[in-house]
Amino acid sequence: MRLERLAPAVFVALWSAGFAFxxxxxxxSEPITFLALRYALxxxxxxxxxxxxxxxxxxxHRDWIDLVVVALLVQTSYFILLYLALDLExxxxxxxxxxxLQPILVALLAPRFAGERVTATRWAGLALGxxxxxxxxxxxxSAVGLSAAGLACAGGALLCITAGTLYETRFxxxxxxxxxxxxxxxxxxxxxxxxxxxxxxxxxxxTADLAISLAYLVLANSLVAIxxxxxxxxxxxxxxxxxxxxxxxxxxxxxxxxxxGESLPGAAWIGMALAAVGVGIATRTGLDSx
Numbered sequence: 001m002r003l004e005r006l007a008p009a010v011f012v013a014l015w016s017a018g019f020a021f022x023x024x025x026x027x028x029s030e031p032i033t034f035l036a037l038r039y040a041l042x043x044x045x046x047x048x049x050x051x052x053x054x055x056x057x058x059x060x061h062r063d064w065i066d067l068v069v070v071a072l073l074v075q076t077s078y079f080i081l082l083y084l085a086l087d088l089e090x091x092x093x094x095x096x097x098x099x100x101l102q103p104i105l106v107a108l109l110a111p112r113f114a115g116e117r118v119t120a121t122r123w124a125g126l127a128l129g130x131x132x133x134x135x136x137x138x139x140x141x142s143a144v145g146l147s148a149a150g151l152a153c154a155g156g157a158l159l160c161i162t163a164g165t166l167y168e169t170r171f172x173x174x175x176x177x178x179x180x181x182x183x184x185x186x187x188x189x190x191x192x193x194x195x196x197x198x199x200x201x202x203x204x205x206x207t208a209d210l211a212i213s214l215a216y217l218v219l220a221n222s223l224v225a226i227x228x229x230x231x232x233x234x235x236x237x238x239x240x241x242x243x244x245x246x247x248x249x250x251x252x253x254x255x256x257x258x259x260x261g262e263s264l265p266g267a268a269w270i271g272m273a274l275a276a277v278g279v280g281i282a283t284r285t286g287l288d289s290x
Contacts, residue, residue, distance in 0.1 A: 015248055020252065024213040031200075039193075045218065046182040058175060070168055077156070131275075133248075172234045
């Protein structure tokens with residue numbers, strides 16, 4: 001089976017599990033320090049690979065600009081705001097509910113900024129996916145309200161990943177994954193490390209849980225999941241790829257139920273089914289408007 005066909009399932013699984021691993025590591029580090037550690041380890045892995053493999057670097061000035069913009073929107077701004085929101089709220093479920101609005105926001109903006117037409121059938125799938133994701137979160141956590149600071153951070157994260165998705169759809173081009181990731185994560189480290197030093201003093205409590213969390217986030221989320229996400233955005237429509245995010249809250253809840261023993265009421269299973277059906281509709285290609 002080709003990588004393109006496996007990519008959505010692998011991406012959703014790795015991305016969804018990431019919420020649990022972030023929650024595992026955050027108690028032992030301030031949020032931006034935690035992110036800077038993650039990026040430092042990613043760069044430490046990629047630099048030797050870059051020197052050994054010698055993959056082609058971006059060919060034009062425009063290619064470099066595009067990589068920098070996406071890095072600032074996704075690897076830097078989105079993750080900083082997401083980690084701050086998770087640290088403020090201590091509830092991945094409520095943050096996930098806000099971030100789950102991303103496919104709807106992308107679909108609203110795609111016709112204007114990415115030249116993409118979103119069909120009526122795809123809109124129906126997006127709405128069903130959102131309803132299913134929301135039902136899972138409400139059933140699992142009673143959808144407790146966000147504080148003003150948590151809401152601002154989560155909303156900012158939502159806007160950043162939406163902007164990154166639309167920018168990559170319109171301007172992104174194919175790059176070797178090693179060179180592209182090395183550039184983007186180096187930019188992420190260059191931004192997060194000074195912020196962590198100035199505002200958090202780089203305070204870390206080294207524990208086994210922190211090491212496990214960082215190992216997963218570096219290898220699975222940073223090196224594999226983000227590479228797959230950008231690849232899918234370049235090769236598919238923004239609204240279709242973004243619809244996959246509706247599966248993240250249900251799958252994250254399922255992983256927490258299976259691994260951590262967290263409760264999963266009957267309504268949550270119904271929500272998972274609705275989300276899966278909605279994503280199936282929204283990600284079909286060749287849909288005609290009606």
